Amino acid sequence: MLRFFIAGDVVPKGIDPEEFVLKGEHIFAEFKSLISAADFSIVNFEAPVIKDKPTPIKKSGPCLGVASTTVDVLKAVGFNVFTLANNHFFDQGQTGVNATINECVFKGIKTVGGGVNITEARKPLLIDKDGRRVVIINACEHEFSITNTNHGGSNALDLISMQEDITSVRNNADFVILILHGGIEQYHYPTPRMKRWYRHFIDIGADVVINHHQHCVNGYEVYRGKPIFYGLGNFYFPWGSQPRPDSWNYGYAVDLYLDDNIGFNLVPFKQTVDAITLRDKSSFENEISTLNQIIQDDLLLQKVFSDYILSNENHIKVGLLPSFLRTRIFSAMAQRGFLGKLYSGLTLYALKNRLSCESHLELLQNLFCNLVEKENQGRIDGI
Numbered sequence: 352m353l354r355f356f357i358a359g360d361v362v363p364k365g366i367d368p369e370e371f372v373l374k375g376e377h378i379f380a381e382f383k384s385l386i387s388a389a390d391f392s393i394v395n396f397e398a399p400v401i402k403d404k405p406t407p408i409k410k411s412g413p414c415l416g417v418a419s420t421t422v423d424v425l426k427a428v429g430f431n432v433f434t435l436a437n438n439h440f441f442d443q444g445q446t447g448v449n450a451t452i453n454e455c456v457f458k459g460i461k462t463v464g465g466g467v468n469i470t471e472a473r474k475p476l477l478i479d480k481d482g483r484r485v486v487i488i489n490a491c492e493h494e495f496s497i498t499n500t501n502h503g504g505s506n507a508l509d510l511i512s513m514q515e516d517i518t519s520v521r522n523n524a525d526f527v528i529l530i531l532h533g534g535i536e537q538y539h540y541p542t543p544r545m546k547r548w549y550r551h552f553i554d555i556g557a558d559v560v561i562n563h564h565q566h567c568v569n570g571y572e573v574y575r576g577k578p579i580f581y582g583l584g585n586f587y588f589p590w591g592s593q594p595r596p597d598s599w600n601y602g603y604a605v606d607l608y609l610d611d612n613i614g615f616n617l618v619p620f621k622q623t624v625d626a627i628t629l630r631d632k633s634s635f636e637n638e639i640s641t642l643n644q645i646i647q648d649d650l651l652l653q654k655v656f657s658d659y660i661l662s663n664e665n666h667i668k669v670g671l672l673p674s675f676l677r678t679r680i681f682s683a684m685a686q687r688g689f690l691g692k693l694y695s696g697l698t699l700y701a702l703k704n705r706l707s708c709e710s711h712l713e714l715l716q717n718l719f720c721n722l723v724e725k726e727n728q729g730r731i732d733g734i
Contacts, residue, residue, distance in 0.1 A: 365589030368418035375424035386429035399447030435465025464489025491532035570642030
C-alpha cells in the first residue's frame with residue numbers, strides 16, 4: 352500500500368522569513384506525524400523562490416515570492432513533493448522559476464507541474480515504489496504563470512493536452528493522480544464546467560482528481576468509484592494585516608491510500624499565522640456534506656452558480672473594465688449599479704459573441720497574449 356498526504360496552497364506571506372524558520376516546527380506541529388507517515392507528502396508551492404532580489408513580472412494581481420528557506424521548512428516537516436502548477440509560479444519571471452527548480456533539486460524535493468521550459472513543465476511525475484507505479488499530472492488554469500515557447504512556468508490545464516497525457520501513461524501506471532489548480536476564489540463549489548471536465552478526466556483514465564486555488568473549502572464526490580476533491584482551501588497562507596474572509600483560514604488535506612482499492616481520509620484544519628490546528632471532524636463533515644449534496648445535483652449546482660453571478664454582477668463588470676477606468680470613484684459607481692448601461696445594446700451583444708464563440712475567443716486570447724509578450728520584451732530590451 353502507498354500512502355499520499357496532499358495539501359493545498361502554501362505561501363508564508365504574513366510572517367517574516369526568519370520567523371517562519373524559527374516557528375516552522377511549531378506551525379506544522381499537529382500535522383508533522385501525518386506528513387511524515389506518508390510515503391509521499393505533496394503541497395502546492397504557490398510562490399516562487401527569490402534568491403537575490405525580487406524580479407516581479409508585470410501582471411494583474413499581486414506578485415508573490417518567498418525566501419529559499421521556505422523550502423527548508425517544508426522539507427523539515429516532511430514534505431517531499433511540490434506541485435508548481437499554480438497562478439503565481441511565474442510571478443518572479445524566469446529568474447524565479449529557475450531559482451525554485453534549482454532549490455528543489457539541491458534539497459531533494461521532487462516537483463511536478465512547473466519547469467524551466469514548456470517540455471519540463473508538462474512532464475508527469477512517475478513514482479515507482481513497492482511494486483506500484485503512480486503517475487502524478489499537475490496543471491493549472493490559464494493566468495500569468497503559464498509556460499510557453501519563450502519561457503518556463505506552469506503547465507496549462509488544457510482538455511486536449513490532459514487527454515493526451517492521461518492516455519499516454521494509463522497503460523503503464525497502477526494509478527493516475529491529477530492535481531489541478533483552478534476555480535473561482537472564495538466560491539465554495541466547482542463551476543458546472545469544472546464538474547464536467549473533472550468527471551471527464553476520470554472517464555478517460557484518471558483515478559483521483561484533487562483541486563485547489565479557491566482559498567476556501569469545496570466539497571467532493573466519488574464518481575464511478577474514483578474520488579474528485581473540488582477544493583482543499585489554503586494549507587498555510589496567512590495574509591498579514593490585510594482583511595480576508597473567514598473562509599480563507601479553513602481547509603482540509605487528503606490522506607490518500609492506494610492499494611487494490613482507493614481509500615482516503617479528510618483532515619480538516621484552521622490556519623493562523625502561528626499554527627495550523629486540527630478541527631473537530633464532526634462539524635466539518637456536516638459542513639462538507641451540504642456542499643456535496645449540491646455538487647451531486649446538476650440543476651442545483653447550476654442554480655447556485657447562476658445566483659452567485661447575479662449577486663456579484665457589478666463586481667464582475669468592474670473586473671472587465673480597463674485599468675484607466677478602474678478609479679476609486681468610477682469603480683464605486685459601477686459597484687452600486689450606476690453604470691448599468693456600460694454593457695448594454697450592441698456592446699452587450701458584441702461582448703457575448705466575442706466571449707462565447709470559440710474562434711472569436713481564441714483570436715482575443717492570442718491577441719492579448721501577443722501584446723503582453725511584446726510589452727514584456729520591450730521592458731527587457733529597455734533594461
